[in-house]
Amino acid sequence: MSCITHLSENIAKNTALVGQWLASQNAKELTFEQDATAEFPDTVGEPNVEKARLAILDDTKTLHDLIAGPGEVLRRICWGSVDNSAQQCIYHFNVLGAVPLDGGATYDEISTKTNLSTSQLKALVRQSATNRVLREDDPEHVVHTASSALLLKDPAMMDWYGHTVEEMFPAGAKLAQALENTAATKVSAFGLAFGTHEPIYTFLEKHPARQARFFGAMEGVGRDYGHSLEHIVNGYPWAQLQNATVVDVGGSSGFMSVALAMAHPNLIKVIVQDYKHTIEEGAAQLPSNLVGRVSFMAHDFFNQQPLAAADVYIMRHVCHNWSTDNCAKIIANIAAVMSPQSKLLLVEVVVLPSNQEESSVAERYMRNLDVAMLQMLNTQERSESEWREVVRSADTRLELTSFVRPKGSWDSIIEISMKE
Numbered sequence: 397m398s399c400i401t402h403l404s405e406n407i408a409k410n411t412a413l414v415g416q417w418l419a420s421q422n423a424k425e426l427t428f429e430q431d432a433t434a435e436f437p438d439t440v441g442e443p444n445v446e447k448a449r450l451a452i453l454d455d456t457k458t459l460h461d462l463i464a465g466p467g468e469v470l471r472r473i474c475w476g477s478v479d480n481s482a483q484q485c486i487y488h489f490n491v492l493g494a495v496p497l498d499g500g501a502t503y504d505e506i507s508t509k510t511n512l513s514t515s516q517l518k519a520l521v522r523q524s525a526t527n528r529v530l531r532e533d534d535p536e537h538v539v540h541t542a543s544s545a546l547l548l549k550d551p552a553m554m555d556w557y558g559h560t561v562e563e564m565f566p567a568g569a570k571l572a573q574a575l576e577n578t579a580a581t582k583v584s585a586f587g588l589a590f591g592t593h594e595p596i597y598t599f600l601e602k603h604p605a606r607q608a609r610f611f612g613a614m615e616g617v618g619r620d621y622g623h624s625l626e627h628i629v630n631g632y633p634w635a636q637l638q639n640a641t642v643v644d645v646g647g648s649s650g651f652m653s654v655a656l657a658m659a660h661p662n663l664i665k666v667i668v669q670d671y672k673h674t675i676e677e678g679a680a681q682l683p684s685n686l687v688g689r690v691s692f693m694a695h696d697f698f699n700q701q702p703l704a705a706a707d708v709y710i711m712r713h714v715c716h717n718w719s720t721d722n723c724a725k726i727i728a729n730i731a732a733v734m735s736p737q738s739k740l741l742l743v744e745v746v747v748l749p750s751n752q753e754e755s756s757v758a759e760r761y762m763r764n765l766d767v768a769m770l771q772m773l774n775t776q777e778r779s780e781s782e783w784r785e786v787v788r789s790a791d792t793r794l795e796l797t798s799f800v801r802p803k804g805s806w807d808s809i810i811e812i813s814m815k816e
């Protein structure tokens with residue numbers, strides 16, 4: 397049997413399984429129309445369905461690339477920059493906001509609201525429609541699709557989209573230039589794109605609108621089930637802690653602390669530490685039922701940790717932003733005040749050798765993240781042995797006591813303890 401026939405048979409078999417499951421759940425018909433649910437229905441607790449779904453994604457991509465042929469595979473990659481530039485313009489000129497969810501808009505109406513000409517808008521919208529973001533329902537009239545509507549309905553997704561098209565995309569174009577410079581003090585691709593020598597977080601602190609969008613974007617990251625907070629809330633034995641104090645270092649606006657405090661009443665004090673503007677924003681949004689249990693503190697993690705002997709110090713997506721030397725300093729500042737009972741948890745990606753991820757979707761995401769870190773921060777994601785090296789260089793009294801990657805999670809929870 398030829399390879400493509402074999403692929404198509406697998407796709408048919410797995411699609412039948414997923415289809416039956418969707419029907420058994422009375423799930424809404426899958427659609428590109430704007431009333432679609434934001435994500436594919438939750439397959440938690442259904443490992444066979446999830447396996448079939450991932451196999452469909454793998455096999456359809458392989459079949460597509462085989463049928464397209466090698467030249468077309470290259471052309472698709474290289475034309476990807478146009479996909480991004482069209483999305484950047486749609487975001488920048490708020491084309492999405494100019495198209496009401498209810499009824500859509502004519503090109504003339506969108507033009508009045510965005511100051512783009514109708515011919516510019518037609519070029520952008522028609523290109524974008526090939527990626528299923530906006531579409532024409534007649535040649536002069538634009539309506540939302542499932543994906544464009546999702547951006548309007550979910551502010552965190554919109555912030556994430558804005559961050560990727562307005563910050564990651566320009567930074568990506570500078571990566572080769574940044575890698576030309578081999579000096580230790582080299583400016584990141586992000587720095588070259590935005591004319592700054594400062595690390596991104598210092599830069600954002602001076603640009604409040606960008607910073608506010610970045611907080612939203614970090615929340616938007618969690619819309620991806622692989623980064624769902626549920627993996628942290630359910631992936632560690634929180635319930636075994638008695639009247640515990642948790643310090644969320646570099647906790648941004650505190651959304652993880654809120655999720656932990658909501659789910660685990662035994663976490664009686666949860667303190668979010670970050671830059672001043674960041675925590676002020678978080679404090680203003682704190683649900684009223686958590687006032688008193690969740691609190692905020694301005695703290696630079698390059699200084700010694702002011703809260704000694706907490707039960708748990710947790711850093712999610714913090715250390716991957718920093719070089720091994722800087723990571724070691726951040727961790728050492730916490731180690732200095734840990735009691736023998738304290739735990740330090742890092743919630744981070746742990747990269748595997750090539751093609752060892754569960755699916756090509758996971759493989760691609762992990763490799764994308766690795767390069768994204770390189771372009772935004774001059775850092776890279778780490779393997780298990782590299783995380784061990786970071787911890788060893790921070791403080792020799794620390795030991796890694798577990799690496800757990802909850803099912804379906806991109807992140808692992810790395811538990812670090814003080815040696816007895």
Ligand SMILES: C[S@@+](CC[C@H](N)C(=O)[O-])C[C@H]1O[C@@H](n2cnc3c(N)ncnc32)[C@H](O)[C@@H]1O
Pocket residue numbers: 597614615645646647648649652669670671674695696697698711712713714717
């Ligand atoms: C990638 S974000 C992760 C935020 C959050 N923990 C999460 O899970 O999304 C990194 C965070 O580190 C904070 N940060 C960066 N440098 C810092 C510093 N020197 N002291 C304290 N926080 C800092 C940033 O403001 C940002 O909120």
